[in-house]
Every structure is written in structure tokens, then in C-alpha cells.
Amino acid sequence: xxxxxxxxxxxxxxxxxxxxxxxxxxxxxxxxxxxxxxxxxxxxxxxxxxxxxxxxxxxxxxxxxxxxxxxxxxxxxxxxxxxxxxxxxxxxxxxxxxxxxxxxxxxxxxxxxxxxxxxxxxxxxxxxxxxxxxxxxxxxxxxxxxxxxxxxxxxxxxxxxxx
Numbered sequence: 001x002x003x004x005x006x007x008x009x010x011x012x013x014x015x016x017x018x019x020x021x022x023x024x025x026x027x028x029x030x031x032x033x034x035x036x037x038x039x040x041x042x043x044x045x046x047x048x049x050x051x052x053x054x055x056x057x058x059x060x061x062x063x064x065x066x067x068x069x070x071x072x073x074x075x076x077x078x079x080x081x082x083x084x085x086x087x088x089x090x091x092x093x094x095x096x097x098x099x100x101x102x103x104x105x106x107x108x109x110x111x112x113x114x115x116x117x118x119x120x121x122x123x124x125x126x127x128x129x130x131x132x133x134x135x136x137x138x139x140x141x142x143x144x145x146x147x148x149x150x151x152x153x154x155x156x157x158x159x160x161x162x163x
Contacts, residue, residue, distance in 0.1 A: 001122060002095075002103055008129045009095040010161050013088040015154040016049075016132065019139050020081045022151055031077040035142045038135070042142055043077050049135050050084040056128040057091050059109050060121065066109075088132070095125055 023031065023042055034040040039048050047070045058066035073080065095103075098121070108118045119127070136154055143151050 002098070002100055005095050005103060005122060005125045006092075007159075007161055009092040009125060011156055011159045012129045012132050013085070013092045014159050015136055016085055016088045018152040018154050019136055019143075020046075020085055022143060022148060023139070024078055024081060026146065026148075028077065030146050033146070035145050037138045037142065039138075042139060043080065045135055045139055045142070046077070046080050046084055047073065049132055050080060050087055052131055053084065053087045053091060053128055056124055057087060057094065059107055060091075060094055060124060062107065091125075091128065 023046070026042070031042045033042075035042075037045065039045040051068050051070045054069050055066045069083065070080075073083075075083075103121050103125075105121050106118050107121060107124060108116055110116050140151050140154075
């Protein structure tokens, strides 16, 4: 199971890198433009992805009260993209270094709605990977709306893990 989880965590970081490379070529107006979707702009979508990956990382670290790193963030789009990439790399490294026992552990946390959730670490890794995939799809749609026609494919089968 660990090998699969490492591939998913590595794929997540790689796919984030692919889209960030394209988005960093845009101007400030483009990244802030309201394009609809779950989060209206590229900037807000990237911040949401960074927030969620950070929360999952904190949960994997068994932090009882995770902190939203974007709550007081007032930096640039480039800084938000860099933070997202640092976070996805942290998650990748955490999964690579985790023992099988740690990956088989169950974590408990209380999301905003107040109910306690128990989730196997394996499922948490899959959850954050799938969550980011969903929002990368929204970023691709937004890039197309902005007229960007050279968006790299981030399908899993295009990912070539480093051995």
C-alpha cells in the first residue's frame, strides 16, 4: 500500500508544479479575475488548495487544532503558489518517510461542523490527493477561460515517478 500512496503523493506534487508553471506567467489582473467556480479566481483557488493540503498535513502530524495558513496571508499570487508547492512537497516527503504502521494508523479530528471523524491515514492521503485533483480541474477551466491554450495535461498516466 505504501508504494501506491507514495505515487499518489508524488503525483499530486508533480501535477501542482505543472499548473503553477503556467499560472506564474499570468499577470495580476488575470489571476484575480472572477471566473466563477467553487472559488472565483485562480488566486483564491490556489489559496484553497494550499489551505486544505496544509490542514491534512497538520492532521497527519496529529495537530489537534490545525491552523489555516491562508487566514492571514496577504502575499502575492506567486508566493501563494510557492507555498502550495512547498506544502505538497511536505506531504510527499511525509508519505515517503512514513512507516507501514503509521500509514495503517487511524487519525481522529473534528472538522468545522463539529462532529468527530476517524479516518485511516491511507484514506487521508487519498482524500487530499483527490481534493487537489478536483481543484486542478477548475484551474484548467479558468486558464482556458483566460485564453491560455497551452495547459499541460496532468492526467495520472502522464506522471513519470522518479525512481
